Amino acid sequence: xxxxxxxxSSGKNVLITAALPYANxxxxxxxxxxxxxxxxxxxxxxxxxxxxVRTVCxxxxxxxxxxxxxxxxxxxxxxxxxKYHARQKAALEGIGINxxxxxxxxxxxxxxxxxxxxxxxxxxxxCFTKKSSEQYYDSAKASFxxxxxxxxxxxxxxxxxxxxxxxxxxxxxxxxxVLKDARSVLSGEPVTLKQTxxxxxxxxxxQAQVAHWLDQxxxxxxxxxYVKGLLAQGxxxxxxxxxxxxxxxxxxxxxxxQGKVLYVWFDAPIGYISNSMELAERLDGNPxxxxxxxxxxxxxxxxxxxxxxxxxxxxxWIAMLAAEGDYCLPRGVIVNHFLNFQKPGSEVEKMSKSRxxxxxxxxxxxxxGAPDVLRxxxxxxxxxxxxxxxxxxxxxARNNSELGATIGNLFQRIIQFTRSKVSPEIPASDPARxxxxxxxxxxxxxxCHEEVTADMNDFHFRDAITKLLEFGRVCNRYVDEQAPWxxxxxxxxxxxxxxxxxxNALKFLAVALAxxxxxxxxxxxxxxxxxxxxxxxxxxxxPLPAGRELIEPMILFPRIEAEGDQK
Ligand code: B3M
Ligand code: ZN
Numbered sequence: 001x002x003x004x005x006x007x008x009s010s011g012k013n014v015l016i017t018a019a020l021p022y023a024n025x026x027x028x029x030x031x032x033x034x035x036x037x038x039x040x041x042x043x044x045x046x047x048x049x050x051x052x053v054r055t056v057c058x059x060x061x062x063x064x065x066x067x068x069x070x071x072x073x074x075x076x077x078x079x080x081x082x083k084y085h086a087r088q089k090a091a092l093e094g095i096g097i098n099x100x101x102x103x104x105x106x107x108x109x110x111x112x113x114x115x116x117x118x119x120x121x122x123x124x125x126x127c128f129t130k131k132s133s134e135q136y137y138d139s140a141k142a143s144f145x146x147x148x149x150x151x152x153x154x155x156x157x158x159x160x161x162x163x164x165x166x167x168x169x170x171x172x173x174x175x176x177x178v179l180k181d182a183r184s185v186l187s188g189e190p191v192t193l194k195q196t197x198x199x200x201x202x203x204x205x206x207q208a209q210v211a212h213w214l215d216q217x218x219x220x221x222x223x224x225x226y227v228k229g230l231l232a233q234g235x236x237x238x239x240x241x242x243x244x245x246x247x248x249x250x251x252x253x254x255x256x257x258q259g260k261v262l263y264v265w266f267d268a269p270i271g272y273i274s275n276s277m278e279l280a281e282r283l284d285g286n287p288x289x290x291x292x293x294x295x296x297x298x299x300x301x302x303x304x305x306x307x308x309x310x311x312x313x314x315x316x317w318i319a320m321l322a323a324e325g326d327y328c329l330p331r332g333v334i335v336n337h338f339l340n341f342q343k344p345g346s347e348v349e350k351m352s353k354s355r356x357x358x359x360x361x362x363x364x365x366x367x368x369g370a371p372d373v374l375r376x377x378x379x380x381x382x383x384x385x386x387x388x389x390x391x392x393x394x395x396x397a398r399n400n401s402e403l404g405a406t407i408g409n410l411f412q413r414i415i416q417f418t419r420s421k422v423s424p425e426i427p428a429s430d431p432a433r434x435x436x437x438x439x440x441x442x443x444x445x446x447x448c449h450e451e452v453t454a455d456m457n458d459f460h461f462r463d464a465i466t467k468l469l470e471f472g473r474v475c476n477r478y479v480d481e482q483a484p485w486x487x488x489x490x491x492x493x494x495x496x497x498x499x500x501x502x503x504n505a506l507k508f509l510a511v512a513l514a515x516x517x518x519x520x521x522x523x524x525x526x527x528x529x530x531x532x533x534x535x536x537x538x539x540x541x542x543p544l545p546a547g548r549e550l551i552e553p554m555i556l557f558p559r560i561e562a563e564g565d566q567k
Pocket of ligand 1 (some may be wrong): 018019020021022060268269270271309
């Protein structure tokens with residue numbers, strides 16, 4: 001079923017963003033499967049399609065999350081965010097996710113002025129209502145308790161131990177009127193309420209604009225239904241300022257604004273723009289060249305996010321952009337679900353740092369794990385339509401039986417056999433000798449290319465990689481049916497036909513797998529001597545010319561010994 005048929009518009013530039021992770025901890029496989037891997041796969045795919053792409057990410061350094069992390073580590077929010085920023089960046093790069101810019105909202109020099117300008121513009125247009133309201137307060141600590149400073153039970157779905165701003169389970173925003181049994185994270189005591197002044201954005205005024213945007217947006221079906229449901233319930237006012245001493249000062253002369261900062265979800269998405277400016281300064285020598293990406297009908301902006309960030313990107317951010325007016329609205333918001341976790345022999349659980357039910361990227365890499373194997377294992381279970389389960393034992397099995405036995409072995413056996421029994425180069429074949437089976441094989445390759453292209457255009461990366469693996473199986477069956485090792489003894493010319501077919505298939509895999517397996521496809525391309533042009537997506541299914549010298553095949557996916565295997 002196709003939920004979003006989207007042809008890449010030729011001539012358009014594409015700006016891809018991935019959610020800015022809070023710089024308060026390390027990244028695990030759930031983060032990667034949610035926002036970062038899909039954005040990287042899409043960017044690599046578009047580049048192979050010849051599209052001019054920029055990718056933007058960075059750390060979200062503000063908000064209560066950072067203050068809490070600093071308290072826990074007896075450090076400061078600035079130091080904590082710098083530390084995790086560096087670790088997250090290294091983890092992402094370690095698995096081949098290299099954003100063109102990985103900024104930091106607390107250190108990007110454009111970010112504070114831009115966020116304040118944005119706020120001021122909305123303020124001047126009368127978008128905010130200044131209001132005194134009751135907020136959580138910790139009397140023992142004499143401190144207001146915004147967002148994650150409070151934990152309690154979600155009044156919508158009943159899930160316990162939820163942060164005061166949003167329920168992890170149902171994704172709904174929480175506030176003092178819906179959170180039950182609220183306790184202060186600072187003292188552990190039940191909270192009290194105290195009056196304080198804040199600036200509220202009335203989202204209901206943007207209901208029509210958000211609905212209109214949603215109708216045209218490229219968005220998965222489940223996200224569309226979810227956001228429609230939220231719109232049907234009616235949008236409400238949200239405070240865009242906080243009582244906190246870490247963040248961007250509220251840019252108003254008003255004495256009531258003293259000591260208050262912008263809500264982190266106000267400044268964080270602006271980070272996509274300020275990071276684009278930092279990138280434009282680097283690449284174009286002018287930060288304002290970012291406008292060509294943010295305010296131009298020649299550019300499409302796509303945000304890749306995890307499900308918990310949906311409201312912020314599809315409602316609040318759209319309202320903010322619509323109100324501000326200087327930037328285009330995103331063409332699409334691509335949302336993936338969470339990944340659950342299953343230890344061998346245990347129940348499926350949520351990924352959790354405290355329970356140890358997660359695989360950390362830095363640990364995986366430090367243990368010698370191959371980046372491409374992890375990318376593959378996450379892409380083939382990508383939680384695109386619903387939550388899915390990551391099981392570390394599956395990763396081993398998939399490496400050995402899918403990547404190794406199906407893909408790696410195919411390259412190995414074809415190249416090895418050709419070099420040792422036929423010729424040191426890719427053999428020439430006579431089209432007059434193509435059998436029905438050969439023609440069928442060529443048609444399958446062509447069809448696979450078309451179907452995978454449609455999947456990639458529709459952000460169905462899981463279907464795409466599944467079809468590529470299946471095509472690898474088709475190739476292995478074709479090898480078994482043709483049995484070149486027997487055929488060579490009786491009909492060397494026909495053997496060359498089969499091999500030529502197979503070399504075309506290897507080339508196809510080397511190109512089409514590139515968005516998923518960047519390291520490995522580099523080796524594949526080297527083994528087949530592919531030129532840069534031959535590696536373009538459009539060229540994936542064009543035949544590989546005969547006569548090219550073959551080098552000794554490399555082992556693409558070394559076997560991983562599972563725990564308990566005989567050495
Ligand atoms: N920092 C939430 C998160 O890390 C938030 C995303 C901001 S995107 C502008 O999941
Ligand atoms: Zn809930």
